Amino acid sequence: MTPDRRSPAAGPRPERRTPAPALPGLAELLTPAAELYLYLHRHPELSGAERRTAGRFADWLTVDGYRVLRDVGGHGVAAELRNGDGPAVLLRAELDALPVAEDTGVPYASTLTAPGPDGDTVPVMHACGHDAHLACVAAAARWLAARRDLWRGTLLVVGQPAEETLSGARAMLEDGLYGRITPPDDVLAQHTAPFPAGMVAHADGPVLAGSVTLKVVVEGDGGHAATPHLTADPLLAAAGVVTRLASVAAREADPAERLVVTASSLRTQNAGHTGNVIAARAELHITARAFTEAALDRAVAAVRRVVHAEASAAALPPRATVTTIMRSGVTLPDPELAAAVRDAHRAHFGAGRVTGWPGSTATEDFPLLTGAGAGLHGHPHIRGTYWMLGSTGPAQWSAAPGANAAEKLRTLPANHSPRYLPSVRLTLQSGTSALVTAALARLGKGADQCRPER
Structure with missing residues (x-):
């Protein structure tokens, strides 16, 4: 999932409240959480190959x-983890990494x-x-398991594989996820993004876009580069498709x-792969x-039309097929649940650290869990909400080029960049607090009733 380069937006001015004290015992948790994070960062695994990551996470929860x-x-x-009568709330994080150096x-x-x-x-x-996400x-x-006097209900935790390929949520549901655990009433998730750590951002509408990924295969018979007039050229047609795609959104x-x-x-x-051979196949x-x-x-209909038009425009038309290989829905939080979580975050962090989010054209398979x-899990009334978590530390923020916040936000390394790097302490501290306060907003007494241990 890659957030786009639009900045977090200032939402309506919230009612000012005194921020709640730090969650009791959180400081003691940060060291083992940071150790888990550093292990995961050093030992990433690609989508579908997350065996070691999953084992480490499962052992922690056990x-x-x-x-x-x-x-x-x-x-x-x-x-x-059941703790008396009450709602069932699911916290979800992802297991997989990316093919990036x-x-x-x-x-x-x-270095793996x-x-x-x-x-x-x-x-x-x-x-x-x-x-x-996983460390948070x-x-x-762990924090909620140790403080069951503060909440009632059922706490569910999911480590999802293969989010980057938009296949993991579906695979878990098709493997009977909600028949093997208590079906949740609410599903909560967050995602890091390059804005100041210690802040969270909520959208008033969609948080993330829906997407469709298409595979286009153009096939000819191959031939000699000296006689292109005798060959159905897949590369020429595929290149034509690439240059025409801009017109789909623009026109x-x-x-x-x-x-x-x-x-x-x-x-x-x-x-x-050589200068004197015309390829027999191009894949886009x-x-x-x-x-x-x-x-x-x-958009899909337009892409199909462009592909077939480019292929048929040649004197010797290559064969073209278009296949949908992935599709994800729009991440649109439930309004009532989103409002409750945003209020809990404002109460805990303070109004100045809770901002708006303009909606990103990145995508997720999170909506399938709600x-x-x-259609996959038979529970149409599961609600979900999803917020963004700032991950940029003070040193990285100061070093980012730009004379103001907007310019810095445009230059910070984004998700999927080889230079993307969350601030460990601040991201884990605020990310854990955001999840705990969100869960407590639904499971019982609420985050604003937590007080430091004496």
Whole structure:
């Protein structure tokens, strides 16, 4: 998941409240949480290969008294802790990393490589903050398990595999996730982003866009570069598609839809790696992102039309096929649940550290875990909310180019960058607090009733 470069937005001015004291015992939790984070950061695993990460997370939850299920939908982890009557609240984090070569320069940087999807060896890095998400959820789960007098209900914790490929949530649900644990009433999640650590951001509407990823395959018979007139050229048609894609968003969509259509990769196969051979096959990946399903459907139809038009325009037309390989829904928080969590965050952090979020064209499979995935799990009334978590520390903020906050936000390394690096202490502290206060807002006495231990 990659947040776009739009800045967190100032929302309506909230009622001013005195921030609640720090959660009791949180300071003691930060050391083991940081140790977990550093281990995960040094040992990232790609989507679908998160065995070591899942085992470490499951072991942590087992120590804290949770009933833990392993290998759900792949390497997924699901845990449950019952504490009397009350709602069931699920905290979700992701397990997987990305095929990115880390360039942060920190002593705990990842140097690992792993087999990629095509069998080649690729570098691996937690370039999207999933290691921080997992450490925050682990710490929040431990804090809540140790303070059952503060809440009532059922606490559920999920470590989801394969979020980056938008396949993990579906796999867990199809493996019977909500039949093997108590079905949640509410699902909560957060995501790091490059704005000041210690802050959280909430959207008034969609947090993240829905997306469709398409694979376009253009096939000819191959041929000699000296006689292109005798060959159906897949590369020429694929290149034409790439240049035409910009017109889909620019000329076929209302600008208010914020439609994004991007060609993300183009590869030739069957001897298309030398100057004197025309490839027999070109493969192109295209992603479309929008905030309504209707806009996505129109974008897919437009891409299909462009692909077939470019192929048919040649004197010797290559064969073209378009296949949908991934689709995710819009991450749209339940308004009532989102308001309750935002109020809890304002009460705990103070109004100045809770800001607005303009909605990002990044995407997630998180909606499947809520009522949006009812067709998969049979529970249409599960509510969800999702907020953004600042991850940029003071030193990185000061070093970022720019004369003001807006300019700095545009230059900070973003998620999926080889230089993306959350501030460990501040991100874990605020991320754990955000999850605990959000859970308490639903499970019982509420975060604003927590007081320091005496």
